[in-house]
Amino acid sequence: MDSSFEIISEEEVQAINSALEDGDLCKATEKLNESLKEIENAPLNIAISGESGSGKSTLVNALRGMDDEEEGSARTGVVETTKKPMPYPHPLYPNVTIWDLPGIGTPNFAADRYLESVEFSRYDFFIILSSERFKENDIHLAKEIQAMNKKFYFVRSKVDSDLLASQKRRKKTYNEENILNEIRQNCIQSLHDGGISEPKVFLLSCLELEMYDFYNMYNTLEMELPKHKRHIFLISLPNISLPVLEKKRQVFKKDIWKLATLSCAVATVPIPGLSVACDIGILVKAMVNYRKSFGLDEQSLEKLADKFGKDVSELKSVIKSPLVVQEINKELVATLLTRGAAGALMVVEYAASNIPVLGSMAAGGISFGTTYWMLNGFLKEIAEDAVRVLTKALDSPV
Known part of the structure; x- marks a missing residue:
């Protein structure tokens, strides 16, 4: 993992730590959510x-x-x-x-x-x-x-x-x-x-x-x-070249840390089922957004095929990730979550040493790791598929 990516700003860390010191986990979660909404909207x-x-x-x-x-x-x-x-x-x-x-x-x-x-x-x-x-x-x-x-x-x-x-x-x-x-x-x-x-x-x-x-x-x-x-x-840049696709991958990769940290924060709130529901919601929304931005939804693929005089089936033929062509919904993500815990353990120790807030949210470590592991893996797959699809549209060898 690349620690050079922005994780959470110093101002955000201070606000979240302040809420945690006051014992207000809900406020800490709210601070993270506000930060994500500011970026999104x-x-x-x-x-x-x-x-x-x-x-x-x-x-x-x-x-x-x-x-x-x-x-x-x-x-x-x-x-x-x-x-x-x-x-x-x-x-x-x-x-x-x-x-x-x-x-x-x-x-x-x-x-x-x-x-x-x-x-x-x-x-x-x-x-x-x-x-x-x-x-x-x-x-x-x-x-x-x-x-x-x-x-x-x-x-x-x-x-x-x-x-x-x-x-x-x-x-x-x-x-x-x-x-x-x-x-x-x-x-x-x-x-x-x-x-x-x-x-x-x-x-x-x-x-x-x-x-x-x-x-x-x-x-x-x-x-x-x-x-x-x-x-x-x-x-929002149009997917007109491989450098644009790489830029998008880098941008989304930076935000995975915030999404995973939000998942971690929610996991510390003692409400049965809240963490799982939050994780599913975060994952569904992020995965749908990745597919949309990389132009791998059905409408975007049809538009790309029309632009370059291809059949949509030609472009779909180079897509390797089964998740890209499936409907991304709560049921699919819930199934994936059951497989993500093992991978989660591999990132918890690293993340805890790099994100100060996590030290105060140890109970949410697995939730953090699962969300990070799954989003990082899906982002990698969809970015690679986007490169293959655009290369196919341009008729260059993959």
């Missing part, structure tokens, strides 16, 4: 802005893992189609909302009143999109956002079109890396000239989101988002 509002025709709506759809023609997708077009700020909840995580904002400088959204018109305060950060050089309106918007102490990022879209055009013009001297650097430096220079000292510019193709600077962008967002928003941002 944190709202995240992302604003996509820029001039008309820059590809805002297509980026909104891509970040939600949707195609432009799907029901519920943002409307796209070659002219400005957004007349007012339009919220688009994530199809799997409704507390994540991508906002398609009207183009700055359009008749109803003049640059000098833009932020007021789109209700600036509700967004966690802004992505300012342009398919060409960033212009006066983009720079004006960035300065206004900066003055109000919020994060913003410049995205230069449609670089795939630029590369294709360049390839046709420079058949002998075409060099993708050099052209991307030229585009990036050109954007940075235009922003410097406009008074933006350290612009963060990312080159993207909204149609091929995993290309170019997408990973640099999401790594930057991961570092700069508040801790309680970071989790939901990462698990």
